[in-house]
Amino acid sequence: MQIAEFSVATGLGGGLLIGLAAALLIVANGNIAGISGIAGTLLRKWDGSTVWRLLFVIGLLAGGVLVPWVSGTPLTMTVDVPTPLLMLAGLLVGFGTRLGSGCTSGHGVCGLARLSPRSLVATATFMLCAAVTVYVVRHVAGA
């Protein structure tokens, strides 16, 4: 098996920050830091929770701007997927996370920590389906 070049320090350090973010939101405000739920609810109804949801999203975007600015390493993104597939993927991610009540953050980072059976099943399912998809795209269709 071939292993790509990677950094334990930045992976683990970034993960700790994500964990701290989720811990802060539940301890301070009693809310789950699930991105698809926070964003999806903003699209659904505006109520007393709208302001904190918006501020969370603004913070998320600001974090993504501040770190590259401070570190001097600009954020780049490489996507080598044909446009129709990119669009299909976006639709599936949006629809699927709402139907399945969560994504990598809500089910993965928070749900697993709560030992929720639903989150365990959801996380195993999206991990497996994502791995199978990558296998098909890279090693079956792309071969």
Place this chain on the structure above:
Amino acid sequence: MMQTIAKTRIAALVSGLLFGAGLVISGMVDPLRVLGFLDVTGTWDPTLAFVMGGALLVTLPTFQALGRLTKPLFAEKFALPTRRDIDARLVGGAALFGVGWGLVGLCPGPALVVLSTLQAPAFLFVGCMVAGMLLYQFTME
């Protein structure tokens, strides 16, 4: 004395900030790194496992000790999911999300963060993700 509502708003902003910073520092905003983790038969990139592990290192003890608090610091009660049943929507939704995630390597958090690159594919992806969320609302709720 600061009002409680202001405290919840500051906490949400700081939480989002930490989350976004963590996603960038961990490299999870790079779709190729995520696809590298999912590509278990190719050149495997273990980064995502360390990111998830690092996050759980904090969230696991936090959520397990949550019962010791009668209520959150700045709110009246915890908004925690109570369902424990496994239904078709949960599994089907997770499966659809997984396929979309595997196609590009972006899940909702990183997708929002990469908007700051101002690159067209980021906006196209997030636009379609929002459309998918709205489609769910109008057809399945």
